[in-house]
Amino acid sequence: xxxxxxxxxxxxxxxxxxxxxxxxxxxxxxxxxxxxxxxxxxxxxxxxxxxxxxxxxxxxxxxxxxxxxxxxxxxxxxxxxxxxxxxxxxxxxxxxxxxxxxxxxxxxxxxxxxxxxxxxxxxxxxxxxxxxxxxxxxxxxxxxxxxxxxxxxxxxxxxxxxxxxxxxxxxxxxxxxxxxxxxxxxxxxxxxxxxxxxxxxxxxxxxxxxxxxxxxxxxxxxxxxxxxxxxxxxxxxxxxxxxxxxxxxxxxxxxxxxxxxxxxxxxxxxxxxxxxxxxxxxxxxxxxxxxxxxxxxxxxxxxxxxxxxxxxxxxxxxxxxxxxxxxxxxxxxxxxxxxxxxxxxxxxxxxxxxxxxxxxxxxxxxxxxxxxxxxxxxxxxxxxxxxxxxxxxxxxxxxxxxxxxxxxxxxxxxxxxxxxxxxxxxxxxxxxxxxxxxxxxxxxxxxxxxx
Numbered sequence: 001x002x003x004x005x006x007x008x009x010x011x012x013x014x015x016x017x018x019x020x021x022x023x024x025x026x027x028x029x030x031x032x033x034x035x036x037x038x039x040x041x042x043x044x045x046x047x048x049x050x051x052x053x054x055x056x057x058x059x060x061x062x063x064x065x066x067x068x069x070x071x072x073x074x075x076x077x078x079x080x081x082x083x084x085x086x087x088x089x090x091x092x093x094x095x096x097x098x099x100x101x102x103x104x105x106x107x108x109x110x111x112x113x114x115x116x117x118x119x120x121x122x123x124x125x126x127x128x129x130x131x132x133x134x135x136x137x138x139x140x141x142x143x144x145x146x147x148x149x150x151x152x153x154x155x156x157x158x159x160x161x162x163x164x165x166x167x168x169x170x171x172x173x174x175x176x177x178x179x180x181x182x183x184x185x186x187x188x189x190x191x192x193x194x195x196x197x198x199x200x201x202x203x204x205x206x207x208x209x210x211x212x213x214x215x216x217x218x219x220x221x222x223x224x225x226x227x228x229x230x231x232x233x234x235x236x237x238x239x240x241x242x243x244x245x246x247x248x249x250x251x252x253x254x255x256x257x258x259x260x261x262x263x264x265x266x267x268x269x270x271x272x273x274x275x276x277x278x279x280x281x282x283x284x285x286x287x288x289x290x291x292x293x294x295x296x297x298x299x300x301x302x303x304x305x306x307x308x309x310x311x312x313x314x315x316x317x318x319x320x321x322x323x324x325x326x327x328x329x330x331x332x333x334x335x336x337x338x339x340x341x342x343x344x345x346x347x348x349x350x351x352x353x354x355x356x357x358x359x360x361x362x363x364x365x366x367x368x369x370x371x372x373x374x375x376x377x378x379x380x381x382x383x384x385x386x387x388x389x390x391x392x393x394x395x396x397x398x399x400x401x402x403x404x405x406x407x408x409x410x411x412x413x414x415x416x417x418x419x420x421x422x423x424x425x426x427x428x429x430x431x432x433x434x435x436x437x438x439x440x441x442x443x444x445x446x447x448x449x450x451x
Contacts, residue, residue, distance in 0.1 A: 023089060088109070097109075
C-alpha cells in the first residue's frame with residue numbers, strides 16, 4: 001500500500017489536557033486505552049481522526065474553553081473529514097447533556113469515572129454516528145479495567161492515581177459532584193502499577209488524589225502505602241499531592257521522618273488565613289490547627305518546606321480577613337503559592353452567596369501575589385551558592401538539561417554528558433521567580449562534570 005495512503009487510513013488520537021496532574025494521568029491512560037483499538041497517539045492536531053478534550057471544572061470559564069476549542073476544530077477541519085470529537089473530564093461530568101445539545105459537532109461526553117469506556121464509545125460513534133453520554137459514577141469498574149491495560153509511558157517522573165473523589169464538600173468546590181465520593185485503590189494494584197512504571201524508567205513517582213492523604217484501603221493508610229512503595233528498587237523519589245489538613249494524621253507525619261525517598265516538599269492547601277472565611281468555606285479546620293500540622297511536620301523533619309493554594313476574594317472576605325491571609329503566608333514562609341480570585345462554580349453552595357466586587361478582589365490578588373513573590377525570591381536567593389540534588393528529566397537545546405530539586409524548583413544546567421534520569425549535585429549560581437541555573441559538581445572532587 002502507498003505510504004501516504006496508509007498514513008491517511010491510520011487512526012490517530014489527539015488529547016488536549018486542562019487542569020491538574022490527575023487529568024494528565026487520565027489522559028495518558030486514555031492514550032493506552034485507545035491503542036487497544038489501533039488508535040495511535042499523535043501530537044499533530046491536523047492529522048487527528050479522534051480529538052479528545054480532557055477538561056477541568058475548577059477554574060472560571062472552563063465550559064467556554066470547551067466551546068472555543070470545538071470551534072477551532074470545526075474551522076481547521078472544514079474542508080476535511082470530520083474527526084470524532086469527545087469531551088472528557090469534569091466539565092463533561094457536570095454539563096455533559098448541555099454540551100451535546102448546544103454543540104452538535106461534539107460526538108460524546110465521558111466523565112472522569114467512565115473513561116475506561118472510551119473504546120466502546122469510539123466504536124459506537126464509528127458504526128452508528130450516534131451521540132454518547134457516558135457520565136456514570138463507577139470508579140471500581142474503571143480501575144478494574146485499567147489494571148488490565150499496560151501503561152506505555154516511560155517518563156523519568158510519573159504520576160500514579162491512588163485515590164479519587166472527595167467527601168469534604170468545601171462550599172466553593174465542584175469535585176464531590178464531578179469526581180464522586182472518596183475511593184481508594186487497593187495496595188496491590190498500586191504497587192503493581194508503580195513497579196511497572198519503574199521498570200519502564202520512572203525514577204520519581206508522584207501519588208495523586210483529590211484528597212490523597214485520605215487514602216484508606218482496608219485499614220492501610222497513605223503512610224503504609226508510601227512505606228511499601230519505598231521498597232521498590234531503582235525508585236529514588238516519592239511525592240504525593242494534594243493533601244487536606246483534616247487528613248494529616250500522626251502516622252503520615254512520622255513517615256516524613258522515617259522514609260528518606262519521600263521528598264521534603266508538602267503541598268497543603270489552606271485557602272485562607274482567616275478562621276471566619278475557613279468556616280464559610282466549610283474547610284472544617286482552623287488556622288491554629290493548620291499551623292499545628294506545620295509545626296509537627298517540621299519537628300519530624302526540619303528540612304520540610306510547604307506550598308499552598310489560596311482563594312482571594314471569597315464571599316464575605318473583608319480587609320481584616322485578607323490581612324490575616326497575608327500574616328499567615330509570612331508566618332509559614334511558603335516557598336510556592338497558587339492563588340486565584342474566587343470564581344463561582346455552578347451547582348456549588350458558594351455560587352449563591354453575595355460576591356465581592358471584582359475590582360476589590362483584583363486589587364487584593366495583586367497585593368497578595370506581590371507579597372508572595374517577595375517571599376519566594378527571599379527563599380530562592382538563599383539557594384544561591386548552595387548545593388541542590390536535582391533529578392534531570394528533559395534535554396533542552398545547546399547541551400542544557402532541565403530538572404527539579406527536592407523542592408520541585410526548576411533547575412537548568414549545561415553538561416556534555418547525558419544527565420537524563422540521573423540525580424546530580426548542582427551548585428546554584430543564579431535564578432529568578434521561575435527557574436534556577438547552576439553547574440554540576442562532583443562532591444568528591446569539586447569539579448564541574450561539564451568541563
